[in-house]
Amino acid sequence: MAPVSEAAFSLHEAADGRRTLALSGDWTLARLPASIAAFEASLRAQVGAETTWDLHGITRLDSVGALTLWRAWGGKWPKTVAVPPVLRAIIERAAAVPVDSARPERPAYLSGGLLLVGGAVLSGLRNLAGLIALFGQLVLDARYLLFHPRDIPGREFSANIFRSGAQALPVTALVGFLIGVVLSFLSALQLRTFGADIYIVNLLGISIIRELGPVLVAVLVAGRSGSAMTAQIGVMRVTQEIDALATMGVSRSLRLVFPKVAALALTMPLLVVWCSAAALVGGMVSANLEMGLSFHYFITALPRVVPVANVWIGLSKGVFFGFLIALVSCHFGLKVRPNTESLSSNTTTAVVTAITLVILTDALFAILTRNVGI
Template structure:
C-alpha cells in the first residue's frame, strides 16, 4: 500500500504471527474504535503479536489494543521499547470501580440526617437560653445593653430593605387582584375583591413575603458576618477581652429584627393593597374610596394584628437561626458558604412551617360573616 492508505491502521496474518502496521493514532482510527477492538478481541491467544511495523502509536491506539487484550499484555508479543513504555503506563492505571451499594445505605443517611438535625435543635435551644440570659442581664444593667448595635442593625435591615419589599409587595397585590377579578366578574361579586385582597395580604402574604425577603437578604448577611469573624478569629479576640459574642453580635440582631419586622410588614401590606386597589379599579370598576371604606368592614382588624405579630415572631426566628449558623462556621471558606446557605434554607422552612401552624390555629378567627 502506498500514500495515505499505507498510514491507516492495518494488520495481516502470517501463519501464527499477526503483524500490525500503519499509524495507530486517534486521527487515523477515526470512529472505528468499537469495530477495530471487536475484531482484535477474537484473535487466538496462541498468536504472536508483532508491533514493530507500526509507524506511530499514541495513547488512543494503545488503549484500543489494551482493551482488546483484556487489559493485559499477550503472552506472545514483539514490540519496540517505546511501545512497551506506553503499555506499562496503561498497566499502572487502575479501573475506577464504584463503591459497593450497601443494603442499609439509605438508612445510614437517614440516621446521620436525624442525628445532625437533633444536634442543631439542641444548639438552637442552648442559644435561645443564652439570649434570654443576656437579655435579662441587659435589663438589669441598661448601660451594658448594646444600643448602638441595635440601632445600626435597624438602619441596615429597615430602610435598606424597602425598595425590594415595595416591588414585591406591589406585584403580589396586583397578581392577587388580577387573578381573582375575572372569576368574581363572572358571578357579579366584584365587591368581594376587597375581602380576598385584604385577607390574603394582611393575614398571609404580607408577613410571609417580608420574612422570606429578610431571610435571604438580612439573615444571610448576619450569618456571613458572624462566620467571617469566626474565620478571622475576631470572636476569640472578643472573648479574650471579656466581651460575650452573643451579647454584642446576636442579641442586637434579634431585638432589631423583632422591632423592625412589624414595620416592614405594615409597609408591605400598604403597598400590596395599593396594587390591589389599582387592579380593582381598572378591571372591576371599584373606586379607591369605596375600597378603603369597605376594607375595615370586610377584613376585621384582627387580621392586621395577626400579621404584625407574625412579623415580630419571624424577625426573632430569622436573627436567631442566622446567629446560630454563624457561630457554627469553622475557620475555612467552605464552611462559611455552607452555613450561610443552611441558614437561609432553615429560616425560610421554619417561617413557612410556623405560618402554616398559625393559619390552622386561627383558621376560624378574624373572618367576617
C-alpha cells in the first residue's frame, strides 16, 4: 500500500530562471489542509507564465483536490503542465461540474444590517411569489373539482375539519372565557370612575365580536393548527411521501393543500362565534360579580347596543384569517428540505408569518369597515 502523505507543493528554480512547481502527496479531502481556501490562495499566488506545474508527485486525487487545483488555475489549464493521463481525466471531470463562480464580490458598503435587511426583503418577495403561485394552483383545483365532483377529497376535508375545528373547541372556549373575564374586570374599574357602568355591554360587545374574537381565534389556530399543517407536510417532504404521490400521478395541491385551506376557511368563522360567545359569557359573569349587572340585562341589552353588522364583520374576518393561515402553513410546509433543521425552522416561520399577516389583514379590515356597525 502506498504511504499516505499530506497534500503539498514545492517551488524549484533552475539556474536559467525557469520555475517548476512540484505537487506531491494525497490531494484528497482527508489530506488537504484544514483551511482549503487559504491553501487554494497560496496555490493561486504561484500561477505565472513561466511556471511549470508538475503533477507526477500526486499519489491520490479526488474531486475536492481537482476542484482546488482548477480554481487555483483560474478555470483554465496552465501554459505548461506535466500531468499523467489518469490525473488529467479526473481534473477534466471536475472542471466540467458547473461552479457558481460568477457571483460578484461583495461591495465594501454592503455590511451588517444592510445585508440583513436586503436578505429579508428578498426572502419576503420569494415567499410572496410562492404564496401567489399556490393560490393560483388552488383556484385551478377548485375549477377542476367544480367539473369533476367525484374527485373531491371528502375524507381529507372532513379529517381537517375535525382536527382544526372540533378538537380546537375546548382551548378556544377556555381562552375566550378568561379573556372576557379579564377585559370585563379591567373595563369595570375605568367605567365605574365615570359612572358609566351600563356601557360595559357596549364595550364588551363591540370589542369581542368585532375585533378580539376573530384575532384571538386566529392566533390560537395559527399556533395550533397552522403549525400542525406545516409539520405534517414537512414530514411528508422529509420521508419523500410527496415524491411518491407525484410518482403515482396524485396532485399534492389537490390532496394535501386544498382540503386544509378549505376546511380551515370553513371552520374559522364557527370558531370565532364559539370563542366570542365564551368571551361574552366570561364578561357577563365578571360584570355581574364586579358591578352587580344582572344576566338578564346583559343578554337583552347586547342585541340593542351591538349592530348585527359587527357579527358579519367578525365572520368575514374568520374566513379570511382561516384562508391565510392555511395557505401560509402549507406554503412553508412544501418548502421544507429533507432534514429536521429545515422542518423546525419552517414551522416556526409559518406560525410567525401567519400571525403577522392576520394582524395586517385585521388592520386593513379596520380601515375598510371604519364606518360600518359603529
